[in-house]
Amino acid sequence: MEPLKRLQADYPWTKSPLVSCGPMRLIALADLAVEVSRAGGLGFVGAGNDASVLEKEFERVKQLQAGAQVLREVKEVLPIGVGFLLWAGDNLLNEALPIVAQYVPAAVWLFAPNDVDQFTQWTREIRRATNKKTKIWIQIGTVAEAVEVTKSCQPDVLVVQGQDAGGHGLMDGAGLVPLLPEVDDAVSSLSKGNKPVIIAAGGIMEGRGAAAALALGAAGWTMGTRYLFSHEANIAKGYRDAVVKASDGGVNTARGKLYDTLRGTRDWPERFGGRGVINETWQDAKDGMSVEDNQRLYDEALAKGDDGWAPGSARLTTYAGAGVGLANSVKSAARITEEVREDAKRALKQASNWA
Numbered sequence: 137m138e139p140l141k142r143l144q145a146d147y148p149w150t151k152s153p154l155v156s157c158g159p160m161r162l163i164a165l166a167d168l169a170v171e172v173s174r175a176g177g178l179g180f181v182g183a184g185n186d187a188s189v190l191e192k193e194f195e196r197v198k199q200l201q202a203g204a205q206v207l208r209e210v211k212e213v214l215p216i217g218v219g220f221l222l223w224a225g226d227n228l229l230n231e232a233l234p235i236v237a238q239y240v241p242a243a244v245w246l247f248a249p250n251d252v253d254q255f256t257q258w259t260r261e262i263r264r265a266t267n268k269k270t271k272i273w274i275q276i277g278t279v280a281e282a283v284e285v286t287k288s289c290q291p292d293v294l295v296v297q298g299q300d301a302g303g304h305g306l307m308d309g310a311g312l313v314p315l316l317p318e319v320d321d322a323v324s325s326l327s328k329g330n331k332p333v334i335i336a337a338g339g340i341m342e343g344r345g346a347a348a349a350l351a352l353g354a355a356g357w358t359m360g361t362r363y364l365f366s367h368e369a370n371i372a373k374g375y376r377d378a379v380v381k382a383s384d385g386g387v388n389t390a391r392g393k394l395y396d397t398l399r400g401t402r403d404w405p406e407r408f409g410g411r412g413v414i415n416e417t418w419q420d421a422k423d424g425m426s427v428e429d430n431q432r433l434y435d436e437a438l439a440k441g442d443d444g445w446a447p448g449s450a451r452l453t454t455y456a457g458a459g460v461g462l463a464n465s466v467k468s469a470a471r472i473t474e475e476v477r478e479d480a481k482r483a484l485k486q487a488s489n490w491a
């Protein structure tokens with residue numbers, strides 16, 4: 137089945153092209169995910185490496201679904217997805233599986249395993265637990281990974297994450313412009329009849345970037361950073377203000393492992409790092425400050441709450457992508473979803489003047 141028909145069949149409340157929000161760990165929760173779905177997209181809850189939030193968030197999804205006319209009729213699945221970080225290991229799978237089986241989210245998003253066997257194991261177990269009702273989305277960042285995952289898991293969706301993405305991604309990788317078409321070619325030659333649907337992620341903030349992703353061969357796109365500019369993102373005011381203020385993300389954001397060290401999230405596999413806005417913590421480390429001194433200052437900043445992001449002395453983690461300068465106001469996640477989708481169509485029409 138061609139990608140647009142498949143997406144329509146699997147997520148019948150959605151509009152085309154498919155807009156989704158990345159499962160940002162403990163930032164994208166039920167309120168954000170349902171707003172995205174309510175606007176004809178697919179919202180993801182970010183469970184990350186911990187299943188303990190799941191039941192509460194899924195119950196909240198059901199409650200919000202009941203109040204959203206377009207989602208009320210969706211019966212077979214919960215009209216959202218949920219994302220997991222696979223490096224957390226078997227405990228996470230064992231805890232998540234019965235809850236996923238009970239609530240049947242429309243999709244599960246898998247990312248960052250220790251090795252490819254974890255992708256295979258999760259895919260098999262989730263498909264078994266939900267009788268394939270829950271679709272498998274796998275986020276990858278290289279052509280080799282895309283090929284390996286397509287062969288071993290035959291995912292429903294491959295999320296192709298380019299280097300501009302906010303939050304965690306591969307330390308080494310390409311931007312979407314070279315990456316996505318090469319992935320598309322590689323998986324097309326592999327998987328004839330059941331090629332995974334390709335969704336783009338990384339640096340897409342507004343209609344023009346989204347239109348470019350479609351021109352590269354994607355059937356839709358995922359945004360993380362753009363939804364940090366939404367009322368529903370579960371972030372501190374200081375964090376939100378810092379992303380609103382940031383611009384020129386190519387030089388004012390960077391990817392690395394420093395914040396995982398300082399925040400104590402050190403279990404990420406070596407090949408991943410987090411992209412965030414450069415601030416005093418980053419600058420001091422670059423200028424040679426020891427991890428101990430930086431940690432002390434970080435902990436002091438943490439105790440200050442929102443002031444830990446104060447302009448001029450900001451030290452706290454501000455994960456955001458290279459596209460952070462492309463938005464400057466906070467809106468509802470539903471409005472963002474609708475606007476970017478409509479602007480993308482407009483940008484495509486305009487670009488077709490060249491054809």
Ligand SMILES: Cc1cc2nc3c(=O)[nH]c(=O)nc-3n(C[C@H](O)[C@H](O)[C@H](O)COP(=O)(O)O)c2cc1C
Binds near residue numbers: 161275301360455
């Ligand atoms: C603050 C933040 C947290 C994120 N957390 C996760 C996560 O927990 N799991 C995951 O699979 N992806 C996570 N991502 C990455 C997104 O899935 C997606 O690849 C990325 O946001 C796309 O790039 P963009 O930020 O430029 O839109 C996160 C992104 C951001 C900005």
